[in-house]
Amino acid sequence: MITRKALCIALLIAAAISPLFAGGSQETAETSEPTSVVVCINESPWLPAFRDIAKQYAEETGVIIDIRAFPFATMSERGLYAATSSESEFDVITMNESMAAKFYHDGLVAPIKQIQPGYVLDKEVMTYDGLNYWDQELKYPALSGELYSFPVNGNIQLFYYRKDLYDAAGLSKPETWDDVVNAAKVIADPASNFYGYAVRGQKGHMALGWDFYPYLRGFGGDIFADAPKDFTVTMDTPEALAALSFYADLAHNYAPPGSSSIGQSEQIAMLAGGQLLQTIVVAGANAQMDDPKMSVVPGAIAYTVVPRPVGGVHASHTGVLSMGIPDNIDAARKKRAFDFLVWFTSQSVQQTFAEHGGVPIRTDAMNTKGEDSLRFLTAIQESADATVAYPRIAAWPRIDEVIESRLSEVVAGITSPAEALALMQIEITDIVADEGLL
Amino acid sequence: MQHQLSKQDTLFKYLAIVPLFTLLLALAMYPLFSLGRMSFSSVSIVQGDIGSKWVGLVNYRNIFKDPIFFQAFGHTLIYVAVSVILELSLGLFFSLLVFSLKRGTLVFRTILLMPFLIPPVVNGTIWKLILNAQFGLLNKLLNQAGLPAQSILSQERTALFGIMIVTVWQWVGYNMLILYAGLQTLPKSVIEAATIDGASRKRMLFQITIPLIKPVLFVALVFRMIHAFKGFDLFYVLTGGGPGYSTEIINTYIQKVFMIQQRMGYGSAISILTIILILILFFVFQAIMERRSAK
Known part of the structure; x- marks a missing residue:
């Protein structure tokens, strides 16, 4: 039997929760046209700049950019889950270079012509060797294909060095790796916890291998003979051995102890913490170097193109992030996402993005306006002819795992460079054969 | 009726x-x-x-050509065996310590249980900062003591051991709590009789206390083994399976094959084989334990 007390409690609960339902239905009625774009993105040095720009978009259009940030390693997983589900929770998915091909190949992001027939990127938007296009015949991202995504952060590797200490030691901007090693010998003082160099030794997804690639290319080596035409593995060459031996030398003789646990965030922290003379870091980390809240050496760090070996070439790996629109969302959501991306890649927005610490993707948004804080843009322009990229194939994550593991063994001193390269030669050959690329 | x-x-x-x-x-x-x-x-x-x-x-045939699978499975077994034995030993030690206290048991229990209440990813991050070779707390303390810096998570020999230490730290409170509950159920008459008979502390521990709480110990052991076989978070946060493959365990490997490499067929085969192997191990373990307790 229901007592009066129980009845009162039930009525109170019902009264308390009824606005929830009423509000819900009201909201549904009022917001039949949702006004947000949900973006899956990675936590990275350029995220604050993206947040600033997203606020600007909301102010200008009323459309809220709902940012869902994940660690870099899990961003791709989250994007893949969403794009392979019945309906993506995200309207925009951020893809790194190695995963973009998989999204295109598997039809997980919509071709832009499906959303806006006839749309082409402005000619000032950099092409990054066709990263945002998919050639169905070649089965490879190439300019000959169709547009599938927008570049959003034109990250490339830059060489960061302590200009104040270089100047004090009478050294000029490093051009070759010999200059870098010489500066490490002259300036660094490991006994005082100040190191001459730091490689990325921590195994991850496109981490250690990504750091090593410009050395490999600079010394004249590469992973494949001529991707995407010829996937013969070329890791057992004298050039690759020279590159990896030099990399191991930097790790063992000039880097802090425990190189195997150094990732990009540790490199950035050591640079900004005044513990490191020089290293390769993404351009997007520049904002942290001059921020007195984050850096004990604001204004002391200069940027330049990644050095080359004597007799070799400059090489700077691109780390461009692109945004695609999942195919499993309705046309209205696709259109809203498309409108945001078109706006984001426009000239004025990209210039503002650069001024907030982002790395612009347009050639006409590199104006430093004479401001010292934008000096990294000059280094990006200087690196324009030196950019290189991993082969963008759907099987890359498998190959990446081999490269990351074997390189981390070299940095940890478990295997020699020659042994690691011999193993990589065998293991990568097995993978490309298994994937039908040979 | x-x-x-x-x-x-x-x-x-x-x-x-x-x-x-x-x-x-x-x-x-x-x-x-x-x-x-x-x-x-x-x-x-x-x-x-x-x-x-x-x-x-x-x-399934490809698994037998995959040395990383066997390496990862081997690491998993070492991790489970060493961590669980250490955790139970320390858990027993702390439960006896807390049980013997006349005052302040609640405070000690709470302090020991705290690491267990922290999410594993947070635990991993805390320890990553402590063990960081460049600016970690451990090396700062070692430096002050005039001892050489250590890079536990960066070396093949010590990385797995480092993760085991963090695991033990995280789970010792849980084991302490279960064993402490077991100690509270001990019949007082038996303890009193042994004390009157002049049994030494060592004898009391090995011939009375441990045999009497054996069922609770067994429950803690099985629970922890099941948990330890599911280990992932700490490995992911602390080392990502490196350096090389030295801390690759079966769960991190499955995650890479399945989620990163998107080799779903192969990832499923590894998963099924792992389930079968772990079930076999549990049945064998259970049979041994039952036979021993029957004796």
Whole structure:
């Protein structure tokens, strides 16, 4: 039997929760046209700049950019889950270079012509060797294909060095790796916890291998003979051995102890913490170097193109992030996402993005306006002819795992460079054969 | 007097469990069945659709050509065995310590239990900062003591050991709590009799306390083994499986094969084989324990 007390409690609960339902239905009625774009993105040095720009978009259009940030390693997983589900929770998915091909190949992001027939990127938007296009015949991202995504952060590797200490030691901007090693010998003082160099030794997804690639290319080596035409593995060459031996030398003789646990965030922290003379870091980390809240050496760090070996070439790996629109969302959501991306890649927005610490993707948004804080843009322009990229194939994550593991063994001193390269030669050959690329 | 169920009641009894059984089938058995089916297929996502092609035993044959799988499985076994033994030993030590206290047991129990209450990812991050070779707390303390810096997570020899230390730190409080509960159920008369008879502390521990709390110890052991076989978070945060493959365990490897490399057929085969191997290990372990307790 229901007592009066129980009845009162039930009525109170019902009264308390009824606005929830009423509000819900009201909201549904009022917001039949949702006004947000949900973006899956990675936590990275350029995220604050993206947040600033997203606020600007909301102010200008009323459309809220709902940012869902994940660690870099899990961003791709989250994007893949969403794009392979019945309906993506995200309207925009951020893809790194190695995963973009998989999204295109598997039809997980919509071709832009499906959303806006006839749309082409402005000619000032950099092409990054066709990263945002998919050639169905070649089965490879190439300019000959169709547009599938927008570049959003034109990250490339830059060489960061302590200009104040270089100047004090009478050294000029490093051009070759010999200059870098010489500066490490002259300036660094490991006994005082100040190191001459730091490689990325921590195994991850496109981490250690990504750091090593410009050395490999600079010394004249590469992973494949001529991707995407010829996937013969070329890791057992004298050039690759020279590159990896030099990399191991930097790790063992000039880097802090425990190189195997150094990732990009540790490199950035050591640079900004005044513990490191020089290293390769993404351009997007520049904002942290001059921020007195984050850096004990604001204004002391200069940027330049990644050095080359004597007799070799400059090489700077691109780390461009692109945004695609999942195919499993309705046309209205696709259109809203498309409108945001078109706006984001426009000239004025990209210039503002650069001024907030982002790395612009347009050639006409590199104006430093004479401001010292934008000096990294000059280094990006200087690196324009030196950019290189991993082969963008759907099987890359498998190959990446081999490269990351074997390189981390070299940095940890478990295997020699020659042994690691011999193993990589065998293991990568097995993978490309298994994937039908040979 | 035993009540005899009518036919109608018996029917109702079975009908009553149908919803639960259906739910169990849907939530547990179907995904397992699906995983099993995928393990015999080549699975790919093309144009947004999951496509699978029957390939028979190919994925299982590939496992035997994959040295990383066996390396990862070996690391898993070492991790489970060493961590669980250390945790139980320390858990027993702390439970006896807390049990012997006259005051302040609640404070000690709470302090010891705190690491268990912190999410594993947070635990991993805390320890990553402590063990960081460049600016970690451990090396700062070692420097101040005039001792050489250590890079535990960066070296092949010590990385797995480092993760085990963090695991033990995280779980010792849990084991302490279970064993402490067991100690509280000990019959006082037996303890008093042993004390009157002049039994030494060592003898009391090994001949009275431990034998009497053996069932609780066994429960703690099985629970922790099950948990330890599910280990992932700490490995992911602390080392990512490196350096090289030195801290690759079966769960981190499955995650990479399945999620990063998107080799779903092969990932399913590894998963199924792992489930089978772990079940076999548990049955063997349980049989040994039962035989020992029967003796």
